[in-house]
């Protein structure tokens with residue numbers, strides 16, 4: 001498979017190049033030149049396949065022969081070493097639980113796949129590598145977990161001091177071995193700026209083999225389409241049309257769903273469910289895309305004011321707004337609505353939503369017709385956002401053992417000023 005840049009000023013590249021570069025040289029995002037259709041027999045027999053086989057058949061289309069089949073099978077098996085159950089919440093409404101991975105959020109899927117793909121390519125070239133990544137909370141933990149103890153790869157995570165939750169901080173700072181956390185005296189934007197400056201410094205980049213692991217990398221995006229097929233596999237009444245509601249921030253999850261649809265998955269419509277950061281909602285209602293600074297909400301993993309995967313969505317629809325708005329329906333919800341939804345669903349069904357899943361649930365309710373099955377993506381375990389959840393449902397939810405084990409560990413982070421010089425000094429002592 002070849003990949004082109006959405007800015008169209010860089011040459012097309014193969015899968016390996018697209019993964020190693022992350023962002024194309026013209027700053028565009030890589031996208032496959034065509035989206036292959038899966039056979040109708042695949043969809044007819046999907047219930048007989050196991051999740052690894054489904055994921056392998058999907059991944060194979062995009063990887064081609066750049067990774068041997070045995071190796072790719074092993075990579076998808078290790079990526080999906082946790083269940084992705086479709087749970088009935090009430091009649092015709094199902095939760096696709098994407099939070100059973102090691103950091104209890106769906107970003108585990110993309111991070112675990114990408115870590116293993118990168119390791120394969122880097123081993124082949126026997127290059128040392130350093131993953132440099134900025135996080136506003138959830139990405140860092142998923143990347144750390146995905147790359148932990150992967151030989152030949154060091155991971156340096158920059159996070160804004162005091163601006164992420166205690167749980168999120170522990171998920172970044174308690175690993176040891178090849179994972180290093182830098183606590184930056186600044187904001188998330190400062191962290192992101194530092195990472196960009198580091199990549200622009202060609203000497204620094206070459207010295208440590210700097211590689212990015214952010215959400216725009218094609219190897220983080222593609223595996224997210226696996227679980228849309230796993231959802232379909234678990235739907236009992238396949239003759240009934242279904243719609244999917246996606247809690248959206250950077251729009252990676254939605255883009256992956258659209259890729260699954262283009263591959264033949266029979267999704268009637270997608271609901272793009274957002275918090276008060278409503279750039280995409282406004283676009284879907286007016287056709288105008290205007291980025292703006294993000295605002296803080298209780299569903300903070302979706303606090304994005306300029307969603308980067310929008311460029312890929314336009315590619316999927318050939319830049320045709322009428323086609324976009326036929327397929328995608330957008331809704332935004334305030335913090336109050338999110339809290340009320342968590343409370344109401346808990347009272348009525350005993351199902352505990354997290355704030356992101358609550359947005360998706362509300363979007364689904366607005367859009368679902370009687371003749372349809374509705375699926376919403378539950379992207380994080382409610383215990384990751386337990387302050388909001390506990391306040392909403394009026395009691396304390398149980399914390400999974402895996403999370404408790406991390407919470408009691410000791411934080412180890414290196415403090416740094418938000419300057420490239422300071423980062424350089426730290427790297428030279430860490431990565432001798």
Ligand SMILES: *Cc1c(COP(=O)(O)O)cnc(C)c1O
Pocket residue numbers: 105106107138247248249250251252253254301302356379380
């Ligand atoms: C990242 C994240 C989202 C948003 O996903 P995008 O792919 O950025 O749209 C939603 N929920 C949770 C819990 C997340 O961590």
